Amino acid sequence: MPAKLIDGTAIGDKLRAELQVEIRALRARGVTPGLAAVLVGDNAASATYVRMKGKACDEAGLYHETIRLAKETTEAELLALVERLNADHKIHGILVQLPLPTQISTQRILHRVAPEKDVDGFHPENVGRVSIGDPAAFRPATPFGVQQLLLRSDVDISGKHAVIVGRSTIVGRPMAALLLQDGPGGNATVTICHSRTRDIKSVTRLADILIVAIGKPEFVTGDMIKPGAVVIDVGVNRVEDPSLKKGYRLVGDVNFEEAKKVAGALTPVPGGVGPMTITMLLYNTVQAARQWTQP
Ligand code: NAP
Numbered sequence: 001m002p003a004k005l006i007d008g009t010a011i012g013d014k015l016r017a018e019l020q021v022e023i024r025a026l027r028a029r030g031v032t033p034g035l036a037a038v039l040v041g042d043n044a045a046s047a048t049y050v051r052m053k054g055k056a057c058d059e060a061g062l063y064h065e066t067i068r069l070a071k072e073t074t075e076a077e078l079l080a081l082v083e084r085l086n087a088d089h090k091i092h093g094i095l096v097q098l099p100l101p102t103q104i105s106t107q108r109i110l111h112r113v114a115p116e117k118d119v120d121g122f123h124p125e126n127v128g129r130v131s132i133g134d135p136a137a138f139r140p141a142t143p144f145g146v147q148q149l150l151l152r153s154d155v156d157i158s159g160k161h162a163v164i165v166g167r168s169t170i171v172g173r174p175m176a177a178l179l180l181q182d183g184p185g186g187n188a189t190v191t192i193c194h195s196r197t198r199d200i201k202s203v204t205r206l207a208d209i210l211i212v213a214i215g216k217p218e219f220v221t222g223d224m225i226k227p228g229a230v231v232i233d234v235g236v237n238r239v240e241d242p243s244l245k246k247g248y249r250l251v252g253d254v255n256f257e258e259a260k261k262v263a264g265a266l267t268p269v270p271g272g273v274g275p276m277t278i279t280m281l282l283y284n285t286v287q288a289a290r291q292w293t294q295p
Pocket of ligand 1: 142165166167168169170171172193194195196197200213214215216234235236237273274277
């Protein structure tokens, strides 16, 4: 039987509708959750992501500012901007779109964002608090969105073997921390694979839940999946397709056609994890505003 599709657009829409209750309550008390996005340079993909985040804020009734800086911006100038946003009462969440130009230390910038406004969850204070299972910490949007996809698709996570392929600080590692937490959406047995993992197929085939975030188009083939497994494809890759006007199409890190014959449930690309990432950023911004009103 073909895999059930996990529809990230529908689940994200439902979550955004639920979030409206809290946004309206905050606004009624004179607090409009506010997000500042900082974009340095002219990376086309980054500009698209920032535009999508701004649009999502507008639709949700959040205040937002996008600050665009030239690619020659110095680290000192960006640090000064982060300090200004840290002190700005209209702004509850700050995101610095990555990657940054090479003259700027990403770590130094991310570490300067006030932890209580760090809606991306990249500051070491939030990384540490997520790793010890603190629910008040900001969870990075992509793995948080994956966890919500699983919970809201009634996937039983507790006691299951989750295999995560990819160990980045924005997806793989925080994903492991969330699935390990002792509570709803957690209690999995977690294995992480990376580029040095030997015989990766023998590991991925053990997964009840397989989460792939490596940035390699259609890397995971049908024979790497245990029959009936839940497969979450985080990857977003452009592959050339001259038959399309734009000249490319988006594919995930999983071979969708093969996976859907083997998996029990599967996320598509696009329309799976992507919409959840933006939704969880809105969620985190509302959480930041709520926590700001209840210090
Ligand atoms: P990243 O920082 O480049 O990390 C990639 C990870 O994959 C690394 O840990 C790397 O291992 C591992 N890897 C690479 N090749 C591998 C292989 N052949 N076998 C096993 N592991 C391998 O990537 P990322 O930022 O986590 O992003 C991963 C993918 O998710 C990308 O396609 C990205 O566009 C997508 N993404 C999507 C969203 C969304 O909202 N949908 C959000 C974030 C990212 P090493 O550590 O050993 O090098």
